[in-house]
């Protein structure tokens with residue numbers, strides 16, 4: 001039996017998750033449905049094999065699992081449109097930053113089954129990192145299916161509900177923070193005459209390799225820093241500057257601003 005999984009919103013993230021599903025081991029178990037007012041978004045989703053629905057209410061009537069993949073500011077309109085089709089057996093999967101299960105239930109039906117998800121765009125390549133939490137009304141089997149979807153195109157972690165805003169800085173938004181950091185290194189390389197492509201490839205592979213060292217080497221981050229830092233060498237000279245310029249403070253303030261915005265978006 002195939003699960004009918006619908007996407008309301010097929011923009012950056014909705015498309016990334018659908019692409020992740022179609023390229024994963026779950027592809028044969030899932031029939032995708034999509035609604036997005038953007039014709040361009042619909043065409044892209046259709047090319048992945050998703051069935052087009054004429055509006056979000058029709059999509060909800062056909063699907064057991066409904067992904068809300070619109071901007072938080074677009075959510076009220078969507079919830080008003082689907083309210084009459086939401087029943088106690090439907091699982092609503094929200095990827096909207098800051099939005100709680102209680103809010104979705106308050107705009108649809110009391111006790112609505114809601115899974116709150118914070119994914120990230122590397123899902124496009126099957127390299128996603130997704131945080132999930134569920135409302136009490138969602139069964140372990142239902143939650144298991146949603147976890148499997150994200151597990152099939154990356155890794156996932158189950159978190160307490162009340163940490164879903166704080167985690168956004170760690171995985172949802174962090175790709176943008178990492179790209180900005182990468183850009184600074186590449187700009188420096190260009191300024192000293194290194195070819196941009198060579199610098200981009202070298203830095204990106206250094207990010208991938210360093211990430212693998214964090215996850216797979218069995219060493220702590222402090223040990224990994226020490227491994228690179230020769231006594232009296234270049235790394236220590238560079239690290240001193242990052243510490244002098246208080247990288248730690250900049251990162252903390254970045255994460256705090258991200259979390260604060262999530263609370264503002266939450267109703």
Ligand SMILES: NC(=O)C1=CN([C@@H]2O[C@H](COP(=O)(O)OP(=O)(O)OC[C@H]3O[C@@H](n4cnc5c(N)ncnc54)[C@H](O)[C@@H]3O)[C@@H](O)[C@H]2O)C=CC1
Nearest residue numbers: 009010011012013036038069070071072095096097119172
């Ligand atoms: N972009 C990212 O890296 C991440 C985004 N998110 C969350 O994902 C959600 C979507 O973000 P993006 O994909 O980046 O935005 P986006 O703007 O790329 O996509 C939103 C899509 O919703 C469609 N839409 C607008 N009104 C609609 C309606 N009434 N019914 C159906 N579709 C409608 C738009 O046409 C658009 O294609 C947001 O709530 C965001 O917080 C979560 C994690 C990461």
Ligand SMILES: O=C(O)[C@@H]1CCC=N1
Nearest residue numbers: 097168171172173174
């Ligand atoms: O910027 C945003 O609000 C969304 C949530 C995480 C990544 N993008």
